[in-house]
Amino acid sequence: MTTFVDRVELHVAAGNGGHGVASVMREKFKPLGGPDGGNGGRGGDVILVVDQDVTTLLEYHHHPHRKATNGQPGAGDHRAGKNGQDLVLPVPDGTVVLDRAGNVLADLVGQGTTFVAGQGGRGGLGNAALASARRKAPGFALLGEPGEARDIVLELKTVADVALVGYPSAGKSSLISVLSAAKPKIADYPFTTLVPNLGVVTAGSTVYTIADVPGLIPGASQGKGLGLEFLRHVERCEVLVHVLDTATLESDRDPVSDLDIIEAELAQYGGLDNRPRVVVLNKIDIPDGQDLADMIRPDLEERGYRVFEVSAVARTGLKELSYALAGIVAEARAAKPVQEATRIVIRPKAVDDAGFTVTPEGEGFFRVRGEKPERWVRQTDFNNDEAVGYLADRLNRLGVEDQLRKVGAHAGDGIAIGPEDNAVVFDWEPMMAAGAEMLGRRGEDHRMDAPRPAAVRRRDREAARDEAEDEYQDFRPF
Ligand SMILES: Nc1nc2c(ncn2[C@@H]2O[C@H](COP(=O)(O)OP(=O)(O)OP(=O)(O)O)[C@@H](O)[C@H]2O)c(=O)[nH]1
Ligand SMILES: [Mg+2]
Structure with a gap:
């Protein structure tokens, strides 16, 4: 079976963030120094970049699994782990990125246009970065976050100024080969061309690109022959050229009815x-x-077409044709707004960045969704009680506990944080039961505190600082 390489499924995995480390400085004559565990490095991104030298998606057909490297874990003595390396994947101009459901994620047009297909995980903070006046020697660190893994589809829509359309063996590839330096395959059997060929034509001071499309036959729009799929390459072209065979040996065909049939297929496809x-x-x-x-000829001209008589084999009529096309292309370009040279496509993000939701799901079970709570859960080492306590503090500060109480949760209820297929489930133990404000927070020994009013004031101050610390952690350093 022939392989079409203008549509591939690609599985990308960004690098995982390295774990932060919990470590305590040891110095001679100083049995216990401060925390000195470094942060983990961030995982590498998977980035698609338009590269004009790349013309097919073949490479991704052969190797559809791509992974960026992981960030390294932190180490003692404040040593941060190395960041993972971004994996840069060159793609042809005109590559459309879709998710599996067929939604367009990005349309990559123009040299250098960039799309982050998978975002690397953040590194976890080490215990040095987690230390504060209140939490002088945290005995835990945050885990690195997993890198984003997803399945995407790449589709190539050729970006050319001129598209050649016509029956198989009409001579489309032959024309490209004599108008430009491109050397496509040419043969006397139908469907020689399986993926579009691209050529660059210079006519006077105008330089333009020309592409052919695999041959079309009646019913192409219903999937006959190579089908309709290839017409998407025509979508981006400014000018359509009907290549008609004046010497076909098939008795039931002639150039005018060929033209009508191709036009009917184009109309069926739509948008052209x-x-x-x-x-x-x-x-x-x-x-x-x-x-x-x-x-x-007179009949066609009557219909309003500009008609060119050529021979790709004898190379006649080519100059006139290429100059005429240059003129039409120049006109089309002048009518179009100038495009910026390099565009960076930024994936739209969910807008719940600051917030979260709590939804009751049946008797005594609640689900928490939200960017931050879900990330914090991923960063938590559940084997470490202190780390779990730190998570509880963060959730509480965000207002998750208050909200749970508001929607009717009780101690002992089940709480899931995250989506259905990937959630962490807890039994809820409210941190702040009646009067529990006095208990203070994790890592704080309230017996050491001054009498209450001052202690409360101090706690408020420190809570504000911890808040800032959270913000710091939410900031993803590049
Ligand atoms: N005599 C003559 N033969 C031509 C001319 N142009 C193309 N041919 C022949 O027609 C046949 C088909 O040419 P291609 O250029 O492969 O046709 P195509 O339109 O690209 O065909 P598909 O890729 O199958 O859609 C080849 O045998 C060519 O040599 C021409 O101007 N004169
Ligand atoms: Mg061809």
Whole structure:
């Protein structure tokens, strides 16, 4: 079976963030120094970048699994782990990125256009970074976050100024080969071309690109022949050229009915009505072909087409054609707003960044969703009580506990944080039962505190600072 490489499924995995480390400085004559565990490095991103030298998606067809490297864990003595390396994947100009459901995530047009297909995980903070006046020697560190893994589909929509359309064997590839330096495969059997060929044409001071499309036959829009799929390459082209065979040996065909049939398929595909069209009568080196061209030319001109008689084999009529196309392309370009040279496509993000939701799901069970709570859970080492306590503090400060109470949760109820297929489930033990404000927070020994009013004031101050610390952690350093 023939492989079409203008549509591939790609599985990308960004690098995981390295874990932070909990470590305590040891110095001679000082049995116990401060915490000195370094942060983990961030995982590498998977980044798609348009590279004009790349023309097919073949490479990704052969190797559809791509992973960026992980961040390294932190180490003692304040040593941060190394960041993972970004994995840069070059893609052809005109690559459309879709999710599996077919939603367009990005449309990559123009050299250098960039799309982050998978975001690397943040590194976890080490215990040095987690230390504060209140939490002088945290005995835990945060875990690195897993890198984003997803399945995407890449589809190539050729970006060319001029598209050649026509029946199989009409001579489309032959025309490209004589108008440009491209050397596509040419043969006398139908469907020689399986993926579009691209050529660069220079006519006077205008340089433009020209692409052919695999041959079309009646019913292509219903999937006959190579089907409709290839018409998507035509979508981005400014000018359509009908290549008509004046010397076909098939008795039931002639150039005018070929034209009508192709036009009907284009109409069926839709969205191409406004493209200027030109008719090329090819193969006039064959005497019968020339006769037929003479015969039908007036009819075609009457219909409003500009008609060019050429022979790709004898190389006649080519200069006139290429200059005429240059003129139409130049006009189309002038009518179009200038595009910025490099665009960076930023994936839209969910807008719940600051917030979270608590939803009751049946008797005594609640689900918490939200960017922060879900991330904090991923960063937590559940084997370490102190780390779990720190998570509880963060959730509480965000207002998750208050909200749980508001929607009717009780001690002992089940709480899931995260989506259905990937949640952490707890039994809820409210931290702040009646009067529990006095208990203070994790890592704080309230027996050491001054009498209450001052202690409360101090706690408020420190809570504000911890808040800032959370913000710091939410900031992802690049
Ligand atoms: N005599 C003559 N033959 C031509 C001319 N142009 C193309 N051919 C022949 O027609 C056949 C098909 O040419 P291609 O260029 O492969 O046709 P195509 O339109 O690209 O065909 P598909 O890729 O199958 O859709 C080849 O045998 C060519 O040599 C021409 O101007 N004159
Ligand atoms: Mg061809």
